[in-house]
Amino acid sequence: MSEMESELSTRAFVRRELVAERAAPIKTTGFVGFLRTRLFNSPTNVLLTIGGILLLWFTVVPSVKFLLIDAVWTGKDRTACLAETVGRPVGACWPFIQAKFSQFIYGFYPEAERWRVDLTFVLAAVLLLPLLIPRLPAKGLNAGLFFIALPVVAFFLLYGGGLEGFGVSWAAALLSGFNDSIGGGGDTLATFSQTIPVIGSLLWLLGKLLVWLSLAVSFVLWPLTWLRDQIQTSASPVWTDFAVTAVMVSLLLFFLSGGFRTGWRALIVSLAIFASVGIVISVMGLDRGGLPVVDTRLWGGLLVTLVVSVVGIVASMPVGIALALGRRSTIPLIRIFSIAFIEFWRGVPLITVLFFATYMLPLFVPAGFTIDGLMRALIGIALFAGAYQAEVIRGGLQAIPRGQVEAANALGLSWGKTTGLIVMPQALRHVIPGLVNSFIALFKDTSLVSIVALFDLLGQLRAAFADPVWSTPTTLFTGFAFTGLIYFAFCFGMSRYSLFVENRLNAHSRN
Structure with missing residues (x-):
């Protein structure tokens, strides 16, 4: 033991200097x-x-x-934005924006009626903001008010006019026009069956089917027409038609929901909805002619941009979902129709669609039935955007494993419940970036409506450039900078909110 200690003592090392500090x-x-x-x-x-x-x-x-x-902030005409007047290089001419601001927002909407546009914007914001905040309750009621009630109220606020009838009168007019159309189609096919002998038998059979369909519609149309005529002879046709429609629809929902055993909830909800509609009709005076009519040709500026973009986005979603499901359908007729529809609308430019909707769509409606110019553009944009949305949504549907559908079938769920509760929510979550990208593109493409004489925000800007009172070298750049900031604010807002929703849904899926 002593030898080992002596050996260790000879090998021991004692540092006599500090180690250098590390960096x-x-x-x-x-x-x-x-x-x-x-x-x-x-x-x-x-x-x-x-x-x-x-x-x-x-x-x-x-x-x-x-x-x-270098911007000029005050002035009454072009002289305030000239370098000779200011004595220095002049930047943006903001007095031009101040002078034309109302035109950029309302277009040529009558000044005395612009409160209606402001009220529409306020109602849309009040209903949209709670819908975008996840923590707030009553999302179903809020969505119903925004997607169903607001468009009707906004139409009567922006366009004006009143009601001449209600559900019974509308149903009678719609079925009458449909009956005339299929009746005329049957006569046309009968004529073609005589001139084209190769497929004459098929056309003759199709014409007979249209005639039988017209006869079946006539059995439903006759009592509605008689009831409409009786309503028109009453002292207050609008309220009489409203009451009859409320009773008919409420009773129909009551019996379809289970009658006296389980139909009371549907009856109460229906009566509450009709009561709310009646309050709106009374407050807006729709039974007495309503507000003064403002033709859509006077609409313009940011109003038209928002109307076209919001209606296009909202209307294209159900169209895209239906086409995406139709393209994956196992029924050949539905699948072929969906594929043909998607490829046709994706194969033509939006300008062509707008021209077609504006100038050729009236040729396909019954005689005496007119469609407003703005409504034609909205229909064309909704169908065009729906074809693009269909492909985006179809990509999300293909990302869902087949095992989830098989598990739903094993649990006894129907195709509708499987699609609505299991497949579609997951598919839409997968394609949020693509959908929002399409929404942003559609919002910017609304500037093309100026091709068909609808003055959106950029259209009003170009019209404002024609005013010689504000003709300066910097007016053009100021106007485009102002509209560019507006477009960027809306598009950036949609992009950031979609990122928020995507992160929130992904966080829930990780948990």
């Missing part, structure tokens, strides 16, 4: 850490950082100088 660790947090790890961590990133700084310097700095520093 401090590189900071990876904070602003300095961000610069070191993200922007200057390699020669390539250094070059990219320098190039980005130069790009910002030559784009952002001149833009800020034009829009804010």
Whole structure:
């Protein structure tokens, strides 16, 4: 033991000097850490950082100088925005925007009636904001008010006019027009069956089917027409028609929902909805002619842009869902029709669709039936956007494993419940970026409606350039900068909200 200790003592080493201090660790947090790890961590990133700084310097700095520093903020005409008057280089001419602001928002809408547009914007914001906040309750009621009630109220607020009838009168007029159309179609096919002998028998059979369909519609149309004639002879046709429609629809829902055993809830909901509709009719005076009519040719500016984009986005979604499901259908006729529809509308430019909807759509409606010019553009845009939405949604449907559908079938769920409760929610979650990308593209494509004499925001801007009172070298750039900021605000808002929804749904799926 003593020998081992002596050996260890001879080998022991005692340091007589301090070890040199190690270098401090590189900071990876904070602003300095961000610069070191993200922007200057390699020669390539250094070059990219320098190039980005130069790009910002030559784009952002001149833009800020034009829009804010060298801008003219007050004035009554073009002389306020001339370099000779100001005595320095002139940037943006903001007095031009102030003078034309109401035109950019309302177009040629009568000034005395512009409160109706403001009220429509307020109602849309009040109903939309709670719908976008996930924590707020009553999403079903809120969605019904926004997607069903608001369009009807907005139509009567923006367009004006009143009601000449209600559900019974509308149903009688619709069935009458449909009956005339299929009756005329039967006569046309009968004529073609005589001139085209090769397929004459098929056309003759199709014509007979249309005639039988017309006869079946006539059995339903006759009592409705008689009831409409009786309603028109009453002291207050609108309210009589409203009451009869409310009773008929409520009783129908009551018996379809189970009658005296389980139909009371449907009856109460139906009566509550009709009571709310009656209050709206009374408050807006729709039974007494309503508000003054403002033709859609007087609409313009941001009003038209929002109407076209919102209606196009909302209407294209059900069209896209139906076409996506139809393209995956096992029924050949539905699948072929969906494929042909999608490929046709995706194969033509939007300008062609707008021209077709504006000038050729009236040729396909019954005689004496007219469609407003703005409504034609809305129909064309909804069908065009629906074809694109169908392919986006179909991509989400293909991402769903087949095992989920098989498990739903094993549980005894029907095709409708499987699609609505299991497949479609997951498919839409997968394609949120693609859907929002289509929405943003549609919002910007609304500027094409000026081709068919509808003055949207850019159309009103170009019309404002024709005013010689504000003809200056910087007026053009100021106007496009102003409209560009508006488009960017809406598109950026949609993009950020879609990112919020996507992250929220992905967080729930991870949990």
